Amino acid sequence: MKSIIRDLTEIIGPSSYEELVADAIEKMIKKNKNLEIKRDVMGNLIARKRGGGKKIMIAAHMDEIGFMVKHIDKNGFLRFAVVGGIFNHNIIENHVKFTSGVEGVIGVESKTFNWKDIPSADKMFIDIGAKSKAEAEKLVSIGSLAGMKATFVDMGKRISTKTLDDRVGCAMLVKLALSEIKSNNDVYFVFTTQEEVGLRGAKTSAFGISPDFAVAIDVTDTGDTPESHVMEVSLGKGPAIKVMDSGMVVRKPVIDFMKETAEKNKIPYQLEILTAGSTDAMVMQTNKDGVLAGVISVPTRYIHSQAETCDMDDVENGVKLLKAMIETDLSKKGF
Ligand code: CO
Ligand code: ZN
Secondary structure, three states: OHHHHHHHHOOOOEOOOOHHHHHHHHHHHOOOOOOEEEEOOOOOEEEEEOOOOOEEEEEEEOOEOEEEEEEEOOOOEEEEEEEOOOOHHHOOOOEEEEOOOOEEEEEEOOOOOOOOOOOOHHHEEEEOOOOOHHHHHOOOOOOOEEEEOOOOEEOOOEEEEOOHHHHHHHHHHHHHHHOOOOOOOEEEEEEEOOOOOOOHHHHHHHHHHOOOEEEEEEEEOOOOOOOOOOOOOOOOOOOEEEEEOOOOEOOHHHHHHHHHHHHHOOOOOEEEEOOOOOOOHHHHHOOOOOOEEEEEEEEOEOOOOOOEEEEHHHHHHHHHHHHHHHOOOHHHHOO
8 A cells, every 4th residue: 555655646746737647547447357447538537336326436636736837037947836725835945846757946035035924936936957048948838837746754654755635545546446346336436636726627527427425535634743723633543534624514424424334344533624625525515416425534744745644544444444335335325
């Protein structure tokens, strides 16, 4: 599992350029000959395990926050627009990598810089080692996309790197797609695009699939570091069952079903209330005339930085819980 996460986090895939992630995932899940695999116009990668029962959609997003070149100055420095929600203090003097493989570092206008008032991204630039505009233009152009570059830190049970949001979810979905699902449910494993810029891939794929039950796998914040804000989620205490975030309130039948399934299978879990942020489940819930939708979250520290940190036990238990859920006969649950 760790090696799948490692392989997927190393890939650069800012929103709208998820191809490299999708290629890697497709290669992994192709081994299961029972899956019908396709990609749609939004770039979503959809793998279906056909069945005659209820339609279940499980989604994890492939995209990551990133940087788009919007101007190249005469000395070869790149001004950029951010793609998705980036905390400016996380990116100064950090490394980036373009989808083409070109690498660079984010600098900041030092004349006015001080650590008390973190400057906005328009006071920053990407330095790709070019000495002139012409030299830079050989490497990038307007619209070129980059993501953060980071090393994978293995602390045993805990791992830390960029883009656990949401490659950890993708890795869990890969595991599920490769496992033998003992149920008649019609299961769609959906690797979505453009989550970080507005849940756009999930919106169109949910419309196309029209599921009876939908689950997003994503990361959530924790309240377990020194002097952190109050949040009832910790690393290592189990996958989190979402109750509410800033985009959705999960309906009681969904929470009850998730809790019940965890308890029956002796899987530890936590209940999550996240006050800032949402997931693909927000748009899956309001698809067409409404869908029972929920989220299984991986508790993660330092989200949207290049040092996102999670616990492998939560990841493994999350997969177990999801597998038990999709093996339940949902028609008997009234879903
Ligand atoms: Co995110
Ligand atoms: Zn996410």
